[in-house]
Amino acid sequence: MSHCKTIVEDNIDILVVGAGLGGTGAAYEARYWGRNKKIVIAEKANINRSGAVAQGLYAINCYMGTRFGENNPEDHVRYARIDLMGMVREDLLFDMARHVDSAVHKFEEWGLPLMKDPKRENAEGLAKGAYMREGKWQIMIHGESYKPIVAEAATKQADKVYNRIMVTHLLMDDAKDNRVAGCVGFNVRTGNYHVFKSKATIVGAGGASNIFKPRSVGEGAGRVWYAPWSSGSAYGLLIEAGAKMTQMENRIVLARFKDGYGPVGAYFLHLHTYTQNGYGEEYESNWFPELEERVGKRYLNTEASHVSARPIPTCLRTSAIISEINAGRGPIHMVTMEAFQDPHLEEVGWENFLGMTVGQAVLWAATDIDPKYINPELTTSEPYVMGSHATACGAWCSGPADLSPPEYFWGYNRMTSVEGLFGAGDAVGGTPHAFSSGSFTEGRLAAKAACQYVDDGKGEGIVVSDKQIADRKAQIFQPLETYRIGRNEIVAGTVSPSYILPMPGLQRLQKIMDEYCGGVTVSYMTNDKLLNMGMQKMAIMEEDLEKLGAEDIHQLMRAWELKHRHRTSECVFQHTFFRKETRWPGYYYRGDAMKLDDDNWHVLTVSHRDRDTGAYTMSKAPCYHLVNDE
């Protein structure tokens, strides 16, 4: 790409990579603490409709309501801990929970329509102004414009927003080992090469859809649960830079409306719909005794849950669906016919989808399913790797000074194990149930700490050699060159002996992940033998990724998305192999270790990939829990 211009943005103080909810929170907060700092955003799409919230949301799933007397931060930590079978970073979760409400109230000031519930104030003795609750942690919103509203806040505070930049790599300091120096990428429209040199970098990029073979084929592959543009760049960028990762085995499988993947939260919590098997029977409780035996009473105690309303972990409910279907009593139905007789609830049910998963409404319209008269089917999705829903994949980050034990603290809140490199949203590991508002909050926390890092002079003296910049440029545009040369060998078509195109490459990755790492076609089952074989195939695939071809700039973006997804998947394999137990039945099963093993595995898994050799080192980190002082 000799005709491509190189565009350098230098002297940045705070660089935000990826402007979803995490990145927008970071840019917004960075300006508050860094009035004269140079704050720059690099975003793959258009900030007004990018990230997981591009389509909108019908609920904010993480809101404490502390000012109304509802919940305290530690209540949310305990909930997330139980839901994730103990494996969370409670310092980071407490920190997120104690700040998240201030973000939500800002959203309301900016114009986001939050529903109110005056009746509940009186009934529950809450302070005036309380929001409509969907569940204990969720509030209901008219969130079609959630993303444009939040984007406005970030755009206002940033010096520059670069849209349509596919960030492929982080830059590393050539003067000091293990310190970040910015990032590089290319503009997916012009093909120009972009270099961002910065003292501190906050990665707010997304988790990974489309790394496991999806249930739907052809066009339907676009209707993934997490956005198809969530290409695992949060992990691809961080792992490649040598940042330590945690809990990457903790992928998530979701129970969702079949094919359209419409969310079920509002249906269960607000509409009080429930599930039954194909024969109209309650099935869940039939599977709990066996699950209780496998995971132990500490994690599933149906009697205690009944008495105390202790939630049943998401993965175990998913496991009951998988077992019931495998026992031949599918399909699972959501019983909507009762709730939908109430016109208000019917409206909520539809608007829920129109506000965040229009594709589900399209599907019901296409198949003449009116949930008032037909109970729609549910299914379990293909697995996803992300860190802000009921799952906790991400980077191993420092917590705040006033909360974190020594193993969790190295100076700056939300800083990864690479100096000057911070995470937010999906990028941060061990913090499930952050959702949109919690991700925005994490961005704010990272930004305040990053400003402090810069003010402390920690970003001084960074050197980025011309060689590093030139080498990355050659590497980034190589797929265009590979295609150009290889294309001359063949008459026409997509089949070449010299290159593979991004889509067939993605399909190979999905097949490996599915068959060897516990995808849908094997009912989420794997074991040490399968994982070993899968990792060998991943290594060979990495060699082939050197021969990725791209016909144009758009395909070049897909090529680098695939590389990020591959790096993410490799790390998932390493973690899944390391944890020799089945901690989250329903998310995946290790056939060689079907029981939960607290004696050996009540720990967080941490990986480190050597930047130069690519070799992984796995370790265990202690799992700290909040306890009440006597």
Add this chain to the structure above:
Amino acid sequence: MPTFVYMTRCDGCGHCVDICPSDIMHIDEKYRRAYNIEPNMCWECYSCVKACPHQAIDVRGYADFAPLGHSVRTIRDEEKGTIAWRVKFRDGRVKNFLSPITTQPWGTKIQDFRELDEPTAEMRNSELLAFEPKYIRMDDGGLHTLETNKLSLKAGGEYHESL
């Protein structure tokens, strides 16, 4: 569906190209109008549908599970602050919905922090974020900490107690 574009309504203005989160709405070089270049990377997020000034873009459900003959149309009105939806089933039934999208005029409610006084050193050294402790307490207290909430962090599975 993926999205598709009606030939007679599109004038090639490129609003959809500008907004598509998946970078799949491109301008066809021959017809100078937009089209979806990669339907299997389309989330049916409707960003392009909402952005189109001519209602030229529509959605036809994913071919591998959605039969033909339906439509889900929308008009998003930034001035009024509303979004209207019309869901038409394959058998002809219709449902209409209307929701607010914002409560404030666009571009007016966000303060530029460069116009505010600098935060004090005390604020910088605290764990508080911008404008806190507003909104995070019911009483006049400050930020929640382990001490204020009478909590400790202890390592080990035995501390994973019930709610």
